[in-house]
Amino acid sequence: MSGGRIGFLCTYTPGELIEGAGFNPYRLLPPSEAVGSEDLLDSNLCPYVRQVAGALRSGYYPHFQGIVIARSCEASLHFYNILSRERDFNVFLLDLPRQRGPRAQKYFQAQLENLTKWLEELGGKLNEEELSSSLDDYGKTRELFQDTRIRAKGVDIFQLASEYNGRPRRDFNAALEGFLNEKCLEENALSILLTGAIPPQGLINILEGEEIILDTCLGLRGFLRGEMQGKNLFSRLSHAYLNRPPCPRFLDGEDRLNLFSRLLETQEIQGVIYHDLGFCDVSSYDFLIQKKFWEDQNVPLLKVKTELGRGETGQILTRVEAFLETLEEGGEE
Amino acid sequence: MLYAGIDVGSLSTDVVLVDSDLQIKGYSIIPTGADSKKAAGESLDEALSQAGASQEDIGEIIATGYGRISVSFASDRVTEITCHARGANRLFPQAKTVIDIGGQDSKAIRLNRRGRAVDFAMNDKCAAGTGRFLEVMARALELDLEELAGHSLKAEKTVPISNMCAVFAESEVVSLIAEGNPREEIIKGLHVSVAERTLSLARRIGYQSPVVMTGGVAKNAGVIRALEEKLETELLIPEEPQIIGALGAAVIAFERAQKEVS
Numbered sequence: 001m002s003g004g005r006i007g008f009l010c011t012y013t014p015g016e017l018i019e020g021a022g023f024n025p026y027r028l029l030p031p032s033e034a035v036g037s038e039d040l041l042d043s044n045l046c047p048y049v050r051q052v053a054g055a056l057r058s059g060y061y062p063h064f065q066g067i068v069i070a071r072s073c074e075a076s077l078h079f080y081n082i083l084s085r086e087r088d089f090n091v092f093l094l095d096l097p098r099q100r101g102p103r104a105q106k107y108f109q110a111q112l113e114n115l116t117k118w119l120e121e122l123g124g125k126l127n128e129e130e131l132s133s134s135l136d137d138y139g140k141t142r143e144l145f146q147d148t149r150i151r152a153k154g155v156d157i158f159q160l161a162s163e164y165n166g167r168p169r170r171d172f173n174a175a176l177e178g179f180l181n182e183k184c185l186e187e188n189a190l191s192i193l194l195t196g197a198i199p200p201q202g203l204i205n206i207l208e209g210e211e212i213i214l215d216t217c218l219g220l221r222g223f224l225r226g227e228m229q230g231k232n233l234f235s236r237l238s239h240a241y242l243n244r245p246p247c248p249r250f251l252d253g254e255d256r257l258n259l260f261s262r263l264l265e266t267q268e269i270q271g272v273i274y275h276d277l278g279f280c281d282v283s284s285y286d287f288l289i290q291k292k293f294w295e296d297q298n299v300p301l302l303k304v305k306t307e308l309g310r311g312e313t314g315q316i317l318t319r320v321e322a323f324l325e326t327l328e329e330g331g332e333e
Numbered sequence: 334m335l336y337a338g339i340d341v342g343s344l345s346t347d348v349v350l351v352d353s354d355l356q357i358k359g360y361s362i363i364p365t366g367a368d369s370k371k372a373a374g375e376s377l378d379e380a381l382s383q384a385g386a387s388q389e390d391i392g393e394i395i396a397t398g399y400g401r402i403s404v405s406f407a408s409d410r411v412t413e414i415t416c417h418a419r420g421a422n423r424l425f426p427q428a429k430t431v432i433d434i435g436g437q438d439s440k441a442i443r444l445n446r447r448g449r450a451v452d453f454a455m456n457d458k459c460a461a462g463t464g465r466f467l468e469v470m471a472r473a474l475e476l477d478l479e480e481l482a483g484h485s486l487k488a489e490k491t492v493p494i495s496n497m498c499a500v501f502a503e504s505e506v507v508s509l510i511a512e513g514n515p516r517e518e519i520i521k522g523l524h525v526s527v528a529e530r531t532l533s534l535a536r537r538i539g540y541q542s543p544v545v546m547t548g549g550v551a552k553n554a555g556v557i558r559a560l561e562e563k564l565e566t567e568l569l570i571p572e573e574p575q576i577i578g579a580l581g582a583a584v585i586a587f588e589r590a591q592k593e594v595s
């Protein structure tokens with residue numbers, strides 16, 4: 001492995017290909033301290049994308065050989081447009097379909113082929129041996145996470161993933177396995193589902209000590225994959241990625257709810273905390289879909305809206321703690 | 334034995350001491366100031382001297398409010414949502430909804446049949462519809478808070494205030510004065526604006542009467558009047574609305590102490 005890093009924004013970017021070409025995938029997580037970027041992106045755009053843009057410019061992240069921006073939303077497209085004008089960055093726009101049928105799969109497959117060409121232009125080589133071992137490694141993560149019976153503290157999963165950011169998937173798997181053996185929590189305790197858009201560190205810290213199932217692409221969902229089905233590598237990867245439990249950006253609310261139905265079969269979810277990211281239309285729509293779903297299931301739901309800022313912690317703290325207290329008080333009875 | 338509830342709010346730090354029959358034996362309300370831990374200690378001392386008691390008489394202390402974390406001598410911390418619900422339920426067992434408007438937060442809380450909080454809505458980050466908003470406006474009008482309340486009851490008409498944001502509303506008020514609008518009518522407009530914000534919170538939780546109003550703003554007769562009109566119901570107002578969070582915390586302190594004994 002050449003060891004060069006490839007930055008990426010969205011978990012629909014197949015790390016398999018990046019590792020298989022000899023690079024280390026590094027997820028662009030929001031910085032711990034907000035960095036201004038108003039001169040790059042307008043302040044009514046996604047705070048996540050804005051903060052990553054600011055952090056990238058300020059040198060917060062390590063050096064990247066290239067950056068993959070999946071077109072998950074309009075804000076990420078704006079981000080791509082800005083980066084592609086800068087000389088210092090090699091950027092690739094991975095166009096992600098909004099639908100998931102056969103035609104979408106074909107389209108995404110072509111995108112993955114282009115991604116590979118781009119990786120080769122950067123000096124990567126899709127090496128047979130490395131590719132097959134990286135496919136195995138990613139498959140292993142999927143297996144570890146596939147089991148929705150996982151009860152794990154959201155903080156721990158999130159922290160583990162951040163700690164292993166930019167390191168080979170194999171190392172992460174080893175840590176994850178140890179973690180799941182040790183820290184999977186007991187059944188029948190108060191368990192909370194944290195869902196919605198990528199949550200701020202402050203919200204995760206507040207929930208420390210609670211039993212959390214983290215749906216959002218920082219937790220469970222970011223690691224799940226569908227079956228590897230298809231004629232060749234690219235069609236199989238395309239199938240696997242488009243058939244994982246969808247993220248809110250897919251116009252497929254029903255299928256998204258399947259993951260929750262499955263969770264409800266195996267877990268006792270006592271409450272749901274929905275993180276609504278300011279200026280993210282997708283998360284606002286998703287909230288309405290989820291609101292109806294959880295109301296029908298009689299599961300209490302709390303919406304917490306943030307812009308990933310640090311100053312918001314005080315109010316979030318009161319909301320979240322009060323929500324947990326109302327759950328303890330036993331609801332409507 | 335006494336049980337203490339300490340509510341460290343953004344503006345006032347309130348303490349209530351109850352005995353084993355949940356009767357209030359002493360209370361105090363002091364400004365929080367810059368040092369919330371110090372305020373908590375001072376407020377507690379004041380309530381103790383009112384009750385003619387000392388620290389040793391206290392069985393359990395529960396802290397609540399924005400600054401609850403800084404009360405290191407409390408045995409536990411509970412949010413003001415739970416505490417206002419509990420305090421209101423102690424005084425008005427029939428209450429189904431609690432509205433607490435303090436300095437920086439306003440909240441609507443729905444209670445279940447046992448008087449416990451089951452749902453709540455809180456204002457967003459900004460000061461619109463809070464006590465702080467009214468304080469800023471009182472300053473712009475060169476009046477005390479107490480005077481503000483009385484004035485609006487005299488108004489025959491309302492001058493609507495279109496800005497929710499405290500900063501913009503302040504300059505709006507200044508220009509309304511310059512335009513020669515009667516002060517009472519501007520003040521009434523401000524109270525209506527607070528009531529409208531509160532109504533939208535109350536709607537979010539599907540409020541039902543009887544509604545209890547707590548927090549310092551419940552001392553403002555102008556807001557009460559405007560809110561009763563918006564909510565289309567009469568509000569139940571405790572004799573001292575500012576200590577209801579602390580009262581709820583004291584009730585919880587008593588219950589925790591009972592649990593520990595049994």
Ligand SMILES: Nc1ncnc2c1ncn2[C@@H]1O[C@H](COP(=O)(O)OP(=O)(O)OP(=O)(O)O)[C@@H](O)[C@H]1O
Pocket residue numbers: 341342343344345346398399434435436437438439463464465467468478479482547548549550551552553575
């Ligand atoms: N005598 C009074 N007449 C009118 N209004 C009053 C009076 N006393 C207090 N207030 C109002 O009460 C507000 C403070 O209320 P309170 O003490 O309940 O706030 P807090 O609990 O410190 O704040 P928060 O709960 O938001 O942290 C003031 O901003 C003021 O508007």
Ligand SMILES: [Mg+2]
Pocket residue numbers: 340342343398413435436548578
């Ligand atoms: Mg208060």
